[in-house]
Amino acid sequence: MVKDPGIEKLLNGFSKFVKKREIPLTQKEKRIKNRYTITGDIISYSICPRQYGFYKFLGYAPSNPTQEWYGSIIHRFLKRAHMSFLRTGRVVNDEEIERIFYLIEKSMEAEGIRATNERVKRRALEVLNKFCLIEGESFFRSVIEAELRLIKELDNFILYGIIDVLRTEGEKVEIWDYKGMERPDETNFYGREKLNRYKKQMYVYGFLFKERTGTFPDKAVLYFMNELLKGNLEKTRFIIDFRKEEIQNEVENFIEEFKRIVEEIEESQKTNNWRLPENIDKNTCKQCDFRGDCPKFLSFKKEQVI
Numbered sequence: 024m025v026k027d028p029g030i031e032k033l034l035n036g037f038s039k040f041v042k043k044r045e046i047p048l049t050q051k052e053k054r055i056k057n058r059y060t061i062t063g064d065i066i067s068y069s070i071c072p073r074q075y076g077f078y079k080f081l082g083y084a085p086s087n088p089t090q091e092w093y094g095s096i097i098h099r100f101l102k103r104a105h106m107s108f109l110r111t112g113r114v115v116n117d118e119e120i121e122r123i124f125y126l127i128e129k130s131m132e133a134e135g136i137r138a139t140n141e142r143v144k145r146r147a148l149e150v151l152n153k154f155c156l157i158e159g160e161s162f163f164r165s166v167i168e169a170e171l172r173l174i175k176e177l178d179n180f181i182l183y184g185i186i187d188v189l190r191t192e193g194e195k196v197e198i199w200d201y202k203g204m205e206r207p208d209e210t211n212f213y214g215r216e217k218l219n220r221y222k223k224q225m226y227v228y229g230f231l232f233k234e235r236t237g238t239f240p241d242k243a244v245l246y247f248m249n250e251l252l253k254g255n256l257e258k259t260r261f262i263i264d265f266r267k268e269e270i271q272n273e274v275e276n277f278i279e280e281f282k283r284i285v286e287e288i289e290e291s292q293k294t295n296n297w298r299l300p301e302n303i304d305k306n307t308c309k310q311c312d313f314r315g316d317c318p319k320f321l322s323f324k325k326e327q328v329i
């Protein structure tokens with residue numbers, strides 16, 4: 024029993040303070056968890072840890088924001104086209120497509136995101152025209168939600184993702200991701216690697232969807248927009264069937280891999296040591312802002328000389 028009223032007052036105040044915190048003072052403060060995305064973190068890091076670390080944590084901004092222009096205008100446009108469909112009940116016509124396109128382009132320009140040249144702009148407009156024409160009303164009508172944001176708190180970090188489109192095809196639920204490119208060439212190593220990375224992206228979205236709703240979607244569709252320009256309609260869609268047990272197992276395995284990569288990123292951040300990739304496509308390095316003093320890139324140049 025405490026006799027000293029001064030000490031007793033102090034202890035009472037102390038115990039009220041502890042109660043207010045609702046946790047014992049001896050317990051460690053909860054660590055603030057970092058947020059990771061499959062595209063912005065895991066895929067970027069898997070392509071090149073050095074480039075990822077330099078952009079993300081060492082404060083370098085990409086010197087060429089035009090790289091993101093094409094993908095960005097496609098996503099923004101399709102969202103607006105869907106909103107217009109909800110309002111009017113019909114697909115945007117050629118005139119509206121052009122008007123929406125240039126409005127978005129202007130707002131992107133204000134953000135400092137510009138197309139490299141007129142040819143790229145015309146190409147994007149043509150792709151979007153073709154998409155509206157070919158996929159048309161049946162596509163826009165089947166969209167349940169565009170840009171569905173999903174989040175899941177895991178033990179050491181927060182997993183976050185945005186699904187471009189959630190739609191139904193008959194009774195089936197599909198998640199879609201638009202890719203502003205041609206379908207990667209699966210006959211070569213880097214093409215297969217690229218497609219594999221996109222598959223993993225959809226695995227994460229499938230996982231997040233299941234965490235939110237209790238079940239996997241039936242399918243994921245990677246939609247390669249630039250195949251529309253070549254009239255290769257059968258190559259536009261790459262489908263992942265989540266109803267298959269082997270795919271569900273691959274999803275689980277990849278979530279474990281995702282956790283390991285996050286640990287690696289956090290370790291690299293702590294030690295400020297961003298390793299070089301084991302394999303990388305020369306074309307990725309040619310467009311990299313950090314190639315000037317990069318041992319990997321310099322080794323490619325040496326190979327050429329020899």
Ligand code: SF4
Nearest residue numbers: 071308311314317319
């Ligand atoms: S040049 Fe290539 S290997 Fe070097 S940092 Fe850039 S992407 Fe990575």
